[in-house]
Amino acid sequence: xxxxxxxxxxxxxxxGKAYVLEDEEIVVSRQEIPKDKVHLEVKRFKQALEKTHRDxxxxxxxxxxxxxxxHAKLIDAHRLILRDPLITKEVPRRIVEEHVNAEFALSETxxxxxxxxxxxxxxxxxDRRHDLFDVGKRLLEHLLRQERKPLSTVRESAxxxxxxxxxxxxxHLREAKVLGFATxxxxxxxxxxxxxQSLEIPAVVGLSDxxxxxxxxxxxxxxxxxxxxIISPSAxxxxxxxxxxxxxxxxxxxxxxxxxxxxxTTDGRRLELLANLDSLDxxxxxxxxxxxGIGLFRSEFLYLNRTxxxxxxxxxxxxxxxxxxxxxxxxxxxxxxxxxxxxxxxGLEAPKEEVNPFMGLRGIRLFLRYPEIFKIQLRAILRxxxxxxxxxxxxxxxxxxxxxxxxxxxxxxxxxxxxxxVKLESPVEMGMMVEIPAAVVLLDFLLEEVxxxxxxxxxxxxxxxxxxxxxxxxxxxxxxxxxxxxxxxxMAVESVxxxxxxxxxxxxxxxxxxxxxxxxxxxxDAFSVSTRMFLRIKQxxxxxxxxxxxxxxxxxxxxxxxxxxxxxxxxxx
Ligand code: PEP
Ligand code: MG
Numbered sequence: 001x002x003x004x005x006x007x008x009x010x011x012x013x014x015x016g017k018a019y020v021l022e023d024e025e026i027v028v029s030r031q032e033i034p035k036d037k038v039h040l041e042v043k044r045f046k047q048a049l050e051k052t053h054r055d056x057x058x059x060x061x062x063x064x065x066x067x068x069x070x071h072a073k074l075i076d077a078h079r080l081i082l083r084d085p086l087i088t089k090e091v092p093r094r095i096v097e098e099h100v101n102a103e104f105a106l107s108e109t110x111x112x113x114x115x116x117x118x119x120x121x122x123x124x125x126x127d128r129r130h131d132l133f134d135v136g137k138r139l140l141e142h143l144l145r146q147e148r149k150p151l152s153t154v155r156e157s158a159x160x161x162x163x164x165x166x167x168x169x170x171x172h173l174r175e176a177k178v179l180g181f182a183t184x185x186x187x188x189x190x191x192x193x194x195x196x197q198s199l200e201i202p203a204v205v206g207l208s209d210x211x212x213x214x215x216x217x218x219x220x221x222x223x224x225x226x227x228x229x230i231i232s233p234s235a236x237x238x239x240x241x242x243x244x245x246x247x248x249x250x251x252x253x254x255x256x257x258x259x260x261x262x263x264x265t266t267d268g269r270r271l272e273l274l275a276n277l278d279s280l281d282x283x284x285x286x287x288x289x290x291x292x293g294i295g296l297f298r299s300e301f302l303y304l305n306r307t308x309x310x311x312x313x314x315x316x317x318x319x320x321x322x323x324x325x326x327x328x329x330x331x332x333x334x335x336x337x338x339x340x341x342x343x344x345x346x347g348l349e350a351p352k353e354e355v356n357p358f359m360g361l362r363g364i365r366l367f368l369r370y371p372e373i374f375k376i377q378l379r380a381i382l383r384x385x386x387x388x389x390x391x392x393x394x395x396x397x398x399x400x401x402x403x404x405x406x407x408x409x410x411x412x413x414x415x416x417x418x419x420x421x422v423k424l425e426s427p428v429e430m431g432m433m434v435e436i437p438a439a440v441v442l443l444d445f446l447l448e449e450v451x452x453x454x455x456x457x458x459x460x461x462x463x464x465x466x467x468x469x470x471x472x473x474x475x476x477x478x479x480x481x482x483x484x485x486x487x488x489x490x491m492a493v494e495s496v497x498x499x500x501x502x503x504x505x506x507x508x509x510x511x512x513x514x515x516x517x518x519x520x521x522x523x524x525d526a527f528s529v530s531t532r533m534f535l536r537i538k539q540x541x542x543x544x545x546x547x548x549x550x551x552x553x554x555x556x557x558x559x560x561x562x563x564x565x566x567x568x569x570x571x572x573x
Contacts, residue, residue, distance in 0.1 A: 001234045004207050006182065007475045008227035009193035011532070012202030013245045014180030015238070018220045018231075019158035020211060028140070031101040038099060042092045045102040048142035052082060054347075055138055074131075081135045086113060103143050110136045159222050161214045167191040167342050171301060174199045174281060180222040182210050182229045187478060189458040189508050190470040191300075191341050197511075197532045198278035204229055206472030255535040260290050263538050265520070269546035272526035274332075275534055276506060280318065283325060286531050293329035295528020296393070296454065296506040297322065299336050299377070307345045309373050315380030323388030330389040332431065332454070332528075333381050335374065335406075337363040337395035341470050346373075358459075358468055363396025363433075368405050378413040382424055391429040393454055398436045403449040406430070435459035435507075440488050443495040453496050454528070457507030461485055480509045481562040481569075486518065490557060493522045504528050513540040514569050520544055521553030 033041045060075045081087065086109060094105035113132060117125075160173070160181035170192050173181065178201065186192055186205030196203040202224030214220060214231055221230040221241050230237055263273040274295030275286045286294070302310045302318065310318075323331050338344055339354075339362025348370060354360040367374035384390050394406050410430060417424060434440055435456030447453070457480060462469040464485055467478045479485070489505075496503040504526035509515045511533035519527065520541065529537045552572065556565045 001237060002213060002231040004210055004213065004229045004231070006204040006207035006210070006227050006229065007186070007188050007472060008224055009186065009188055009190070009205040010180075010196035010201055010203035011225040012180070012200070013224065013241055013248065014159055014202045014222040015241060015245070016157055016159045016179045016220065018161050018214045018216055018218045019178075020214055020216045021160060021162040028103045028107045030104045033095065033099050033101055035099060038096050041095050041102050044143065045091060045095065045106070048102070048139055049082060049088070051142045051347075052135065052138045053079070056082070077128075077131055078135050081132055082139075087135075087139075103140060106136065106139060106143070159220045161211050161220075163211045165192050167195055167300070167304060170195040170199070171279060171304060173201055180204075180224060182207055182214075182220075182222055184208055184211050185470070185472055187468070187470045187472060187475045189461075189478070192470075194298075194458075194508070194530070195278055197530045198276070198282050200532055206475050208472065252535075255539060258535050258538050258542070259288070261538070261542070263292070263541050265541060265544045265546040265549075267545050267547055269520075271520065271541055272504070273534070273538055273541070274504065274506075274526055274528040276528050276530050277322065278530075280322075282531050283322060287325050289531060289534045291329070291534065292526070293389075294322070294326055294331040295504050295526060297331055297333040299333055300338055300342050303336050303338055303344050303346060304342065305345070307347065309346050309376065312376045312380050312383075315377060316383045319380055319384030319390065320387040323384050323390050327388035330391055332391045332393050333384075334393040334395055334433065335364070335367060335377055335381075339363060339366050348373075358462065358470075364394050364402050364406060365396060368402060371409060374406075375409050375413050378410050379417060382410075382413055382417055382428060383422060385425060385428050386423065391431060391452070393431045393433060394450075395433045395456070396436065396459070397432045397434075397446065398438045400442075400445060400449065403430075403432060403446060407449065433459075433506075434492050435463070437464050437488060440492045440495075443492055444499070447496065447499045447501060450501075452502040453492070453504075455489065455492060455503065455505045455507065455524070457485075457489070457505060457509035460488060460507065461509075464488055479562050480512065480515050481565040483557070483559055483562065483565065486553075486556055486565070489519075489522060490553075493524055497523065502526070511537060513537065514566075516540045517544055517549050517569065517572065518553050518556055520546060521549035521551075523550075 056075050056078055060072050064072050090109050091105045094100060094109065095102055110132065157177060157179055160178045162183050164183055164185040165181060180202035182204045184207055193203060193205060202222055204222055204224055204227050207229060210229055218231055219233065221233050221237065262270065264270045272292040274293045275289060275291040276296040277283065277286055277294050278298045279301045302315060319333060339360060340358045348366065361369060381390060381392055392410065394403065397403055407430065414424060429451040431452035431454060432446060432450045433456040434443065434453050439446060458469060461478060461480055465477060465479065465482055467474045469478060493503055502525050505519055505524050506528035510519060510527040511529040513536060516537060527537065556568055559565050
């Protein structure tokens, strides 16, 4: 039995056989393409070719800047390969004549060429096959990204073990019916972890080398609450965990009585309890929890795993459906916060290539760079506002200019729709995420331009403490109880209330029962929590006495270390 400790990312226990996802593995299988569809397959191949050409153009710009013209010649060699009839003619020929998928036609062609290269005696020329494979791999990646059902190879009811999972992969986990997952990389508030919670899949991340220690087929216990992975457990451990699994189920059943009860403290302070929506899979569960609304609709999932941004019609449909399901309760739709660890295939090149994506072109910054995509989302949100109470929330705001630019686009979108004959109700409220320290410090000014505020503690903590939220090497430093974080939060809430506006907390800190008394003490108006933790947090709030929380927070704010704060909270019981 081997026990590995990692970072608990999504609570719950899973017991089952492991399925290890090989890193970088590109599996190409032969698929029969019906005769009347081969032209579509050829078209798909040509699109991948175009994308690979674009990749090369982008790489060339970078190489020219950093290494100079001499090195950029390599790119020309790659271009020549892409234009070679072997690629441009032979692959489509195979697709058409052999009725096979593009990936298969390509890899067969490459294999044939490889065999020919191997016979070449001249070492220099023989080595050119590496270039061929480099180009071939890029092409394959484009093809697989377009059509691939990520993780479709996972066997049902397995515990997935991988080096890393992207949020876009995570969206497929439920379809693949995995019991839970463990990864070498990642942190507690990575978007992969947040999605796992929404999908109610137990997960442990930041395990360093779990993907090398476990083999497919090994029996594994995954303890997402403690952050443990137990490989080949003893009979005793198995028995203990099976019992614990039962206990969790019983506890969850016991929480059911809280559905529909008001969220208020023992001394009568009513708090708004909203829910976060991370994917449409959750909507039924979310509505059944009867929240006071959706405090954070993370719209990013609409942009993942696709090469073309979602249309206005598609988005209008989704937002309208959600607004209707919640009506008359409000739905706060955050405009897409793409970037960071949420990468897309939309061809917005910059976020794919950044060295430090969390500091990069993300959220509002990215959408102001691509205003045409931004406006489509704003138009869809406005159109959905006829179906319920919808509000807009801007992510990653750090300056007044960003809010004003977004507002201009919102006003434009509104005017356009009206002139197109769309009947819109009263203007939609616009709020901002406060998740960058600069926004906290400047909040008195920023508040002039927004109607409400949502505190994004996940990012605020990462930026206040300079701890990358997905980097397992510094996850021990990622700390909601760090006194600096508490001071920033206090400063923010005070600023908002001074202007008489509304403030919620929508980061994971709001779903952490230990942190809840401090946040209640801060006087925030609302909490927006994951559906998974919704009833637990309601239970915590209903057991609190509001009048105790202010002095508790006051004490915490006098402390110099996180350890002291945590001890204070533990002693409180
Ligand atoms: C946050 O930063 O706290 C937040 C809620 O946004 P996200 O986790 O989606 O970045
Ligand atoms: Mg955030």
